[in-house]
Amino acid sequence: MNSAPASDLPFMDAFPAPAQEAWRAAVEKVLKGADFEKKLVGRTADGIRVEPLYEAAAPALRPLRGEPGRWHVAARLDHPEPREAQKLALADLEGGADSLILSFAGARAARGHGLVADDVAALDASLDGAMLDLIRLRIDPAPQGRVNALLLAALVEKRGLAPDGVAVDFGLDPIGLLASTGTFAASWPEIGRRLAATIRALRARGFTGPFIAADARPYHEAGASEAQELGAVLATAIAYLRALQAEGFSLEEARDAISFVLVADTDEFLTIAKFRAARLLWQRVQEACGLSPKPMVLHAETAWRSLTGRDPWVNLLRGTIATFSAGVGGADSLVVQPFTAALGLPDAFARRIARNTQLVLLEEANLWRVADPAAGAGSFEALTLALCEKGWGALQGLEGEAGNGLPGILSALASGAIQSSLAGQHALRSKAVATRREPITGTSEFPNIKEASVSVLDVAAPARRKPAQPLRKASEQDQGKLIGELAAGAPRDAALSAPEDGLHAEPLPSRRLAEPFEVLRDQADAAAQRPVVFVATLGPIADFTARAGFARNLFEAGGLSAPSGDGFAKNGGTDVAALVAAYTASGARLACLCGSDAAYAAEGAAAARALSTAGATVWLAGRPGELEAELNKAGVTSFISAGGDAIEALTRAHAIAFV
Structure with missing residues (x-):
């Protein structure tokens, strides 16, 4: 009987395995006395060492995506005119997207634009021709997010579709709205009651969720490091777990109601490690709660703060790196910022390029065919574990801010602790950009003062309007009944609730580095x-x-x-x-x-x-x-x-x- 080969790659046995010491000796000759640490060892924003060389690591079992295969290609729907929004939506779907993100007017992600839907008919017009039971839908967190969720549920009912056959992430995120806008619609206990009532009404109709989004984008845009982003998003999810449990939900039901949004930035090593660390940390949170862990639902978005308005074509490279990183890191779905997004509402061409950035990596590079491509790579394994440690520390720090009946993330926002921490981190990064230690191609390096302009859509920002009828208290509203009324043609105002005095905080700024x-x-x-x-x-x-x-x-x-x-x-x-x-x-x-x-x-x-x-x-x-x-x-x-x-x-x- 023939013996088995020495390895899966027997031809490699002909070469001696290089030792770390031999490599270090060769490097010292090249450095000629220069400091190894200063020349070759980097540091992340969280102080994590980035070595020039890592040894191979033994791949460990770690949580992966709950749905194997291709990630979902998402496109944002944010045009304020229903018919124009509909044309863009159909172009996205026909061009390869299988998910639509509804950014209603007021959503931070809409950047001053956004869908305008005063009733279900307007929303129906924006999605005319889109087969909602064959695609995925997600709502960007926005003011009146509960009403947006009820409107979408009413549209599903109006079209006669089975809610359990329509994949919808409703994107309710009042904590993220406090971080973005500085205001809360009511007290935290009341917010918890409203969330619970809305989720129960949607579940009673047959929707399976997720219903709540733990969104890292406000923190990232304000300057957060990778660990700060992880700490904030996990602290947000824990706050929602506790709020729903207090309203009678089991921990399993509360856990299944939550999805996550992380930002994919232009440092591919750190982005991949951050996404992998997020899944490990969420597993640890579930285990600490006594739950049998389930994979997190993880949506990714390429970084707003890395976009440039100058030489915007370089944004194509930034988007490609971020897309690659999110795909390798294990995102369930992804939206790529169009390369002209920093200049205005992107046109059909910019949206097509954003879609194709994903499609090329899916169809031609076949990134989705390996569940965890970074497994066993020494650099990625080391960075993942280091980010787990730093992210867990950031989470514990936020949890330690809890007091006066508020969870840690809310208390830290109300006191200004988060704002101060992120401002400090932003100042450090801004100094690196100003001194060009972090160069921005096309902006701070290799600028082109004769660059040709690119086109964006000439669309006025939607006007703010006041409710046309007196508003009822939230406690007087039946969420399930409201869905039926909206489906029958009732205006948006019918689902609004009268404002109550709630929390206030300094809103987190949205900044681009350029x-x-x-x-x-x-x-x-x-x-x-x-x-x-x-x-x-x-x-x-x-x-x-x-x-x-x-x-x-x-x-x-x-x-x-x-x-x-x-x-x-x-x-x-x-x-x-x-x-x-x-x-x-x-x-x-x-x-x-x-x-x-x-x-x-x-x-x-x-x-x-x-x-x-x-x-x-x-x-x-x-x-x-x-x-x-x-x-x-x-x-x-x-x-x-x-x-x-x-x-x-x-x-x-x-x-x-x-x-």
Whole structure:
């Protein structure tokens, strides 16, 4: 009998297995005395070490998706005009999407737009032609979320569909709304009663849920790290578990009513690890509750905070990385932000590209065919476990904020603890963006001040309206009866309840990382004539190219034109008279010296003095070292170099260029 091969890949046995020590010795030779930790070891926003090399890990059994196979391709429906929304919805479904996300007016995710449905007929028109029993539906959390849920249930009833045959995630998330808007419709106990009443009414009709969303997007958009995002979303889910249990739901029923929304960002390693960690942490929460764990229902959305309004085509790359990461990380469904979303309501082309980003990875890359592609990879296993530890710590910290009858997440929002923590994290990331340690391609690096505009839909934001009839107290409303009334044609107002005094909190801001640069670009673009920075090059072209390129890249990131040309070389040095003449002809107020260190030493002071005499404010690209005092005396007022605060430098440059 033949013996079994030594391994599944016997040809690999011909090569010796490299040892970690041998690799480290080779690295030390290349580093030539440089600090290994500083050069090759990274740190995440949560302080987790990111090693340059990991050993293979033994894959452990971990919770996976509850529904194996392809993730669901979702598209957001957020056009305020029903007929236009309907056209976009059908195009999405015919183009490969199998899920629609209904973003009603007021939803944070609608970004000032959103579906307008004053009655079930308007909602029906928006979804005309969409076979609701063949697709999946999800509602984005929004003010009047309970009414939106009842309207959708009424539409299902109006069309004569079996509710248990329609897959709907109703997206009720009052805690997320408090985080986003700063207001609560009522006290927390009353909110719990309303949630329970709505869920019971929907279940009585035959809907199976999920009904509640634990949504991480408000925290992510305010600057949350991966662990902060995990802690907030788990603390939210635990608050809902307790609220429903207090209203008579079993823990199993409460658990099954909850779905999760996480953000897929542009760091593929951390995003994959975060999604894997979320499933592990939710399993641990269930076990702590004495439940037999079930897989979490996990929806993913690509990151709003990473989108740029400048060179938006780069958003296609960001969306692809995020989509890949969410798919590998185990999302059940995913919506990709269209690449023009930061500029306005995306048109059909941008929506198609967003769909196709997913479809290419599903159909051509076949990412869905492996349940957990990261299993056994040392880096992903280490990052997953580290995020579990950090995320659990963040959850415990929030739970420790509980008091005055409020769960930890609500108490932390009401006291401002979360806002303060996220603001601190955002400040750290903003500094990294400003100093370009976190570069943003097309915005802070490689900007294109001549970029062509892209199209978005020209749609006015829906007007806010007041209820047309007196509102009843929530306790006076029968949720099941309201569904029938709405299906029969009653207006939205019939399901609204009179406001009650509830919690208040400082709303979490929604920020994109590129915004500080975009503000400067907008100011420069709005000028009658784009301001110019004169790049005063010293010596031959080979000597000044690197620093001239650095200066041009910096100034154009703020919308300032900074052409350099072939320079003013003469006899191995610089024709200072020609340089000054060119500066005078340029009309610029700011001149930036660019050359080699040798050129700065030989003629930097003379060039600065001549430019200053001609009326220029003179800067210099590079670190001056021992020449600083001499250059300052000659007229150099500022030095720009890699690692400096680009936003601060550009703000000062604007103040000079726009005088």
